[in-house]
Amino acid sequence: MAYNLLKGKKGIIFGALDENSIAWKTAMSVHAEGGTFVLTNAPIAMRMGQIKELAEKTGSQIIPADATSVEDLENLVSQAQEILGGKLDFVLHSIGMSVNVRKGRAYTDEKYDFTAKGWDVSALSFHKVMQSLYKSDAMNEWGSIVALTYMAAQRVFPDYNDMADNKAYLESVARSFGYFFGKEKRVRVNTISQSPTPTTAGQGVKGFDSFISYAEKMSPLGNASAQDCADYTITLFSDLTRKVTMQNLFHDGGFSNTGVSQEVIEKF
Amino acid sequence: MAYNLLKGKKGIIFGALDENSIAWKTAMSVHAEGGTFVLTNAPIAMRMGQIKELAEKTGSQIIPADATSVEDLENLVSQAQEILGGKLDFVLHSIGMSVNVRKGRAYTDEKYDFTAKGWDVSALSFHKVMQSLYKSDAMNEWGSIVALTYMAAQRVFPDYNDMADNKAYLESVARSFGYFFGKEKRVRVNTISQSPTPTTAGQGVKGFDSFISYAEKMSPLGNASAQDCADYTITLFSDLTRKVTMQNLFHDGGFSNTGVSQEVIEKF
């Protein structure tokens, strides 16, 4: 099922770790739709991941970059354009990590060094990516930038911890930078607020399985999968959505606007 | 620029009046993407419109229907399936009319017969359409229903009058019916909240030109046109957005999340 929706489009995809990653599925779909791209991830994540396999499958090159390092990002943006032969049309930011979560610190017992590190990796990195693109004028007109987020930015999911606050910051960055990128460069910026997804990263969160099951029962169409998210991202990279910008787009089978489902209420 | 995104898909398109209509542009785009459909409009609107020209261009048949009449809608749904040779995949609801606006009644001086008529035409009609589809099991799994709306449902635009309240009702119907259509039939229901658009209908609203100009200056990417809206609707009818449901999707060049733009503030 490919439509040539991204024929001739060039971009950068952050955050493909392994084949469970949303970024991995998106890379495969972008490739199928005719787009070309550079893959990138943090050096440490690349050691753990199978990103080389993805690069081979999609004919892509890999440029390691720490998304908290302005220097790395500037290098990435510059090299990507050289490799792909021109300015960029799309960028996917799929990066998130909370040190507090990893170290088992409760939200009411944060260690603030951890908090600052998680904020830098998960939220500020999106600003850094866009500022690198903006300052070097690396995006084509009507280009599209997408970051992945989660509804914890709007409502509390207790185990999501300080990632909730990071995602709220990230979504605000999308709006704020979207204003300037729109006005000055005709580039759109949006976030996709995705169902809980059993990626390798997601599975690290406490109680993740029961949460997936709850979300499934609360979503009239069921949870959106990583592949569903890749499909949706394709539409946002395509020329058919040029006037959608500064939006947080729920992609969740209806979870976000379901107050309670029949199946959930029956447990009470 | 066609991708075969809707190849083999069948549907109904409400509300094409003339070539300025969003529904007209959508019909043309759906046709270009390989979809087939029945066109419908109120008998009175059809007399004024050029819908026959559209039918010819797209190889479509026209079935007149008053969208406030359950009988007309049931007939439409039944005939459409017969003509198209099977269940439906997409429906576009693009219907709206306020008698209070037409008659020049202020929001603080409504005539309630007018209010009830406008509500029936603009808002309840969407429920009636969906109930007709639902009860006769006329939608294929993973079908997509879209209605057009406007941001006056969330924020006040003084001249929009009682259409604001009608649109709020319409958006609620999308969510409410979206729940049941999702759970029972795997069908998604969304609304697109479109920029002010200089359609023949839109132009009837008082002060419309200055409003279009204001919105243009408040939208970092400029107002979304009728053709932009058609493009976006195509993505929502396609198989790439299967898990998007019960959403109100702003398609407005960023207006909805812009508090003020530089160009607007400079007037103060």
Next chain:
Amino acid sequence: MAYNLLKGKKGIIFGALDENSIAWKTAMSVHAEGGTFVLTNAPIAMRMGQIKELAEKTGSQIIPADATSVEDLENLVSQAQEILGGKLDFVLHSIGMSVNVRKGRAYTDEKYDFTAKGWDVSALSFHKVMQSLYKSDAMNEWGSIVALTYMAAQRVFPDYNDMADNKAYLESVARSFGYFFGKEKRVRVNTISQSPTPTTAGQGVKGFDSFISYAEKMSPLGNASAQDCADYTITLFSDLTRKVTMQNLFHDGGFSNTGVSQEVIEKF
């Protein structure tokens, strides 16, 4: 616990049926805070209710009025000012009824006569009340108008049926009329989106008990009671909230911004 917050203020309270009613509790609290008012309800509701007892306790007069009748409302507004000796400072609209719910019609099987009746009673009545007040210039500057609503206007609660759409309309009316009442008369208009409350009316809804229990477990502070709502309404009638207008205010122990609670997730 009384503070004289409403000393000298005059108003109208709609919808007190019996001592479980939010309007009943509000009347008692307004009285304790020094306000005076006229009580009103539909003639039919008054036959069932114990409103005379409330009138005696609060030294109030009762003026029956069908809130769908402009004539009744104009009479009410006029008489209330006569009885109370001047213009009004506050109005509480606590009216809602769905014929579809009463008759056991599912949301996907609405009878549209029922729908129209419920919309008129539950939603349009709020416009009619305000238009009567506005046209006869019955409100003092810095007066406050409050209507009660429910979060089904934003998210689907399947058994809430067409009341969800009515509440969405009602909330839009609050915004729309709030704009004009603010600009022209310095009067504020807000809605309180209250926890599910075991009033006599609320208890008629199918599955209400399990829903109350679910909401209790989803609300970090527990459900807000009818008395809590009366307390909150007092603050909105007082002079301390003069610049709050056109808002929908969640009063629900935190339910609205809780994605899931620990107690709910443990059931999965």
Next chain:
Amino acid sequence: MAYNLLKGKKGIIFGALDENSIAWKTAMSVHAEGGTFVLTNAPIAMRMGQIKELAEKTGSQIIPADATSVEDLENLVSQAQEILGGKLDFVLHSIGMSVNVRKGRAYTDEKYDFTAKGWDVSALSFHKVMQSLYKSDAMNEWGSIVALTYMAAQRVFPDYNDMADNKAYLESVARSFGYFFGKEKRVRVNTISQSPTPTTAGQGVKGFDSFISYAEKMSPLGNASAQDCADYTITLFSDLTRKVTMQNLFHDGGFSNTGVSQEVIEKF
């Protein structure tokens, strides 16, 4: 105009700089309503401010604290309880500062050391305050914590710069911590999203005067003043709003739900 609404209640008020400050007005109003409190500010802000005058007027003590220092906050929380003779009932967080704004860096040209410092002062400080209160069990049941914020967290105001993202983070912290403070301690946490206010801090922002004028014309009731905000905060500290939590409450004369006003559209 005092009602004894806060008789016997104890608290901490952050951020009173001079008599234009919202925190200053709030301190005066809390005092008038019978509450007692400790005043605090950053050592550097205190040198510039007239906080001693406020302390004298309200019979309060001052405890300097850097709100980014956990040690300072723990000391503050402990000393405040000692001075006031018991646990706390209310806390006001009114702290915000962007180094990027001060240094004239555009949003698309942030210096990330500045960004991190501003985030720590403006956003993370609210988490630090609450964590200090929570861990030392310093709040009484049904206590109330309020932070001030601005609508730039939802929509872009170009000159507001990275404070927009900081406020989005702050509001998320209110929700996240509100969940745990609600469940475990029966304490509520809310943010007030205030009109642009000509405080000494606010006036530092570029183009602030024309922005105030624009907001005035967009708000049906006009901008809310610092004193209006103090009044509103009193209601949130009182016992009348016990079930309001995890909310972001717009206090802005209706700006937030006004799409455009007649006066603004007339400029186009």
